[in-house]
Amino acid sequence: MDKTWNNRAWFMVLPVLVLVAFNAIIPLMTVVNYSVQETFGDNVFFFHGVGWFQDVLQSDRFHAALMRSLSFTAIILAIEVPLGVAIALTMPGKGFWASVCLVLMALPLLIPWNVVGAIWNIFALPDIGLLGRLLNGMGFEYNYTRQPGDAWFTLILMDVWHWTSLVVLLAYAGLSSIPDAYYQAARIDGASRWAVFRFIQLPKMKRVLTIAVLLRFMDSFMIYTEPSVLTGGGPGNATTVLSIDLVKVALGQFDLGPAAAMSIIYFLIILLLSWIFYTLMMRNEEQ
Amino acid sequence: MSENTAVAAGTTVASTSVAATRARSASGSRLGWLVPTLYIVFLMVPIYWLLNMSFKTTNEILREFTLYPHAFTFANYHEILTNPVWYNGYLNSIAYVSINTVISIVAALPAAYAFSRYRFLGDKHLFFWLLTNRMAPPAVFALPFFQLYSALGLFDTHIAVALAHCLFNIPLAVWILEGFMSGVPKEIDETAYIDGYSWPRFFVKIFMPLIASGIGVTAFFCFMFSWVELLLAKTLTAVEAKPIAAVMTRTASASGYELGLLAAAGVLTIVPGAIVIYFVRNYIAKGFAMGRV
Numbered sequence: 181m182d183k184t185w186n187n188r189a190w191f192m193v194l195p196v197l198v199l200v201a202f203n204a205i206i207p208l209m210t211v212v213n214y215s216v217q218e219t220f221g222d223n224v225f226f227f228h229g230v231g232w233f234q235d236v237l238q239s240d241r242f243h244a245a246l247m248r249s250l251s252f253t254a255i256i257l258a259i260e261v262p263l264g265v266a267i268a269l270t271m272p273g274k275g276f277w278a279s280v281c282l283v284l285m286a287l288p289l290l291i292p293w294n295v296v297g298a299i300w301n302i303f304a305l306p307d308i309g310l311l312g313r314l315l316n317g318m319g320f321e322y323n324y325t326r327q328p329g330d331a332w333f334t335l336i337l338m339d340v341w342h343w344t345s346l347v348v349l350l351a352y353a354g355l356s357s358i359p360d361a362y363y364q365a366a367r368i369d370g371a372s373r374w375a376v377f378r379f380i381q382l383p384k385m386k387r388v389l390t391i392a393v394l395l396r397f398m399d400s401f402m403i404y405t406e407p408s409v410l411t412g413g414g415p416g417n418a419t420t421v422l423s424i425d426l427v428k429v430a431l432g433q434f435d436l437g438p439a440a441a442m443s444i445i446y447f448l449i450i451l452l453l454s455w456i457f458y459t460l461m462m463r464n465e466e467q
Numbered sequence: 468m469s470e471n472t473a474v475a476a477g478t479t480v481a482s483t484s485v486a487a488t489r490a491r492s493a494s495g496s497r498l499g500w501l502v503p504t505l506y507i508v509f510l511m512v513p514i515y516w517l518l519n520m521s522f523k524t525t526n527e528i529l530r531e532f533t534l535y536p537h538a539f540t541f542a543n544y545h546e547i548l549t550n551p552v553w554y555n556g557y558l559n560s561i562a563y564v565s566i567n568t569v570i571s572i573v574a575a576l577p578a579a580y581a582f583s584r585y586r587f588l589g590d591k592h593l594f595f596w597l598l599t600n601r602m603a604p605p606a607v608f609a610l611p612f613f614q615l616y617s618a619l620g621l622f623d624t625h626i627a628v629a630l631a632h633c634l635f636n637i638p639l640a641v642w643i644l645e646g647f648m649s650g651v652p653k654e655i656d657e658t659a660y661i662d663g664y665s666w667p668r669f670f671v672k673i674f675m676p677l678i679a680s681g682i683g684v685t686a687f688f689c690f691m692f693s694w695v696e697l698l699l700a701k702t703l704t705a706v707e708a709k710p711i712a713a714v715m716t717r718t719a720s721a722s723g724y725e726l727g728l729l730a731a732a733g734v735l736t737i738v739p740g741a742i743v744i745y746f747v748r749n750y751i752a753k754g755f756a757m758g759r760v
Contacts, residue, residue, distance in 0.1 A: 183586045192581035193593065195574040196637055203634040204600045207611030263506075271503040279748050283741075284507050287514070290740025292695045292712040295733045302520065302726065303513045308532060310516050341510060402604040405697050423604055430610060443604075450602045458595060 214440035232441035242442065244417070245425040246449075249401055252421055256339050256400045261393060263340070264347025268355055269381070271348070282352070285345040297409025300338040304410075324411065328418035331411050335419055338406060343396060350392045354385035390461045394454065401450055422446055514737070520730035528726045543731035553732065556711035559625065560694065561739065563708065566629035568689040571636040572644075572682060579644035580670070584653065597638040605698045608634070613702050623705045631703055632693045639692065640685050647681025648674075687747045694740060711736055 215232055236242050267285075272278040288296070306312035306323045311334075315322035324334040358380060366376050404423035407413065413420035413428070420428070426446065430439035520528055521543055522536040547553040581587070582594060612631055613622070621627040651674070659669040675682070701713040715732050 183584060185587070186585040187587045189581035189585035189587040189590075192577035196578040196597070196641060197593075199570070199574055199630070199633045200597060200600055200637050203612075203631060204603065206615050207608045208603075210611035210614060211608075267503050267506050270499045270501075281503055281507065283744050283748050284510065286744045287737065287741060288510055290691050290694060290737070290744060291733075292697055292710075292736050294697050294712050294716060295736050298715070298729065298733060299513050299517050302730075303516050308528060310512065310534075313532060341513065344506075345510070398602045402602075404605065426604075427609075436610075447603060450604070451599055454599070454602050455595070458598065 211440045211443050214436045215444055218437055232437045233445070236438055236441045236445060241425070242445075245420055245422045248420065249422040252335070252339075252403070253397060253400045255336055256343075257393065257396055259336070259340055260344045260347050260396060261389070264344050264392065265351050265385070265389070267344070267348045268351035269377070271352065273355070282349070285348055287345075288342050289345055291342075293405035294409050296338065296342050297406040300334065300341075300406075301410050304334045326415055328415055331415060331419050335407055335410060338410060339400065339403070342406065343399070346395065347389075347392045350388040351385055354388035355381060358384045387461075390457070394457050394461070397457065398450060398454060401453075517730050517733050520726060521734045523727055523730075525725055525727040528730075540727075543727045544735075546728060547731055547735060553711075553714060556709055556714035557735065557739075559704070559708045560700075560710040560712070563625040563628040563632070563700070563710070564690055564693040566625060567632045567636060567693045568686055570629060571633060571640045571689045572685060574633075575637055575640035575644055575685070576670075576675075576682075579641045579648055580674070582641065582645045583648035584656065594641075597641055601635050601638045601642075603634065605635075605696070609698055609702045612699060616703055622703065623707045623709075625708045627703045628700050628708060628710070629693075631699045632696060634699075635696075636689045636692055640689055643685045643688060644678070644681055647678045647684075651677050683747050687743065690743055691740070 216230070217227060218231070271281045291299070303309045304311045304324050306316055312322060312324075321327075322330050324330040362380050363376070366380060371379070402423055403421060404427065407419050407421060408424055408427070411419045413424040422442075423446075426439060426442050429435050429442060519535060522539050522541070523533070524538055524540055524542070527533065527536065527538055582590065616622050616627045616631070619627075621630075655673065655677070656669065659673050660666075664673070697710065697712045700710045701716075704710065704713065711732065715729060715736075
């Protein structure tokens, strides 16, 4: 759609701008402020330059946490996006059963995140949890509070349980926007199931899938509440992703300087990756 | 004669479209229903386990492993619904979530309209900047938020949490609404102006009904993200506005592990979400299809 040039449109954007800026810029400036200062207590601060940034960027602890976050996000995207698309393709297209599916599938999305963590914390316990009992009964030595591998397995299973429905909802929305005429044309042409998916359904889902990937990327990279309730970052540091590490540094040790520097680096990473996604998405749309 | 042909043609079209729909849902194989069914079972099992525990006594949960409650009890629910510490948690959560949803949508409507209809200085940068706030990890902002809202004297009020949640809900609302609004042809605006409508009157009387399902979908997402967020809500409240999810964490540490009680509280946190989904279920299906979301 061709848009008219009108700078007065700024007045319509103003309320949003004020509300978001109030919440974003002031706290962000506080963080920036901490990130360049050193303190010996008693609220006496002095300038520390980029020292904290150097410390954080060179610390093995930060690298390890960053790697955990990136691996987690990569695994989550690799499982949830294809699975969500597959479910959206196979679920009923419309009618009563489609509504039933949508309502049931959306349920995990509306559970507070710490409750999600708590549900899985108990559900996976080897002694009183159904999942833990089941796996041990099948002969696996499963104990997510002791073995790092099991902790990761549980964490990923929990996230798949929690968030795949978002991909399903978005993919379903993309599919519903395809007119029946397209399918009829495909039938007349004798297109195979795969061809229908590849040349009709996938292109029509492109935009919603980009949104799905973007949302899942941001949220899984920022994930805090669920793993902190489920495993608390443990066993050891096995599931200490960036956000958990950050809170440990900021509130556990009260090292405000390093924590602030870490926050900013963390934010910049998300910003950079999201900007790449966003640019690609916009370029696709203009074509 | 020609009428009959037309009717016949009509039926053919109708039956092919039904066939096409069916072809899609069957996904080329007879076992197509299996995938969503298995997925839903996978989703329901942990929720069943929670429900199961909520009807047990903590003793039964800890002492033996049972697939259904043997000593069925409503005591956990009774405790929650009669103890003000618990039920106030629910009221607090519902209060700030509702305030946030209203603020987000009211502020986002004109902004989304501006983004969908006009080009203005710095519009693309502004749009991306708004989105970046959806990307700010709440863990980063917890402490500064506490200081900011304490300084304003808003600490431990519903409005503080509602405003803080605007950080991520307004960008999302603008994003979703912009998609829906771009789907409405611009000619409608122009016709309305020619007919002598002022902008506010046009917006409320003509434009908003056209994107009603978009507003429904947006409200759903704002409600959802505000309801499930805990880190900021917990940081900004102490007693008066404490959300239910935070009441749960505190009780967990204060009175040992009252698992039955926690499970019942967990089940009750699912209820408002389930109600909201039930009401917007048709909007989700229809609304998503109409907008570009």
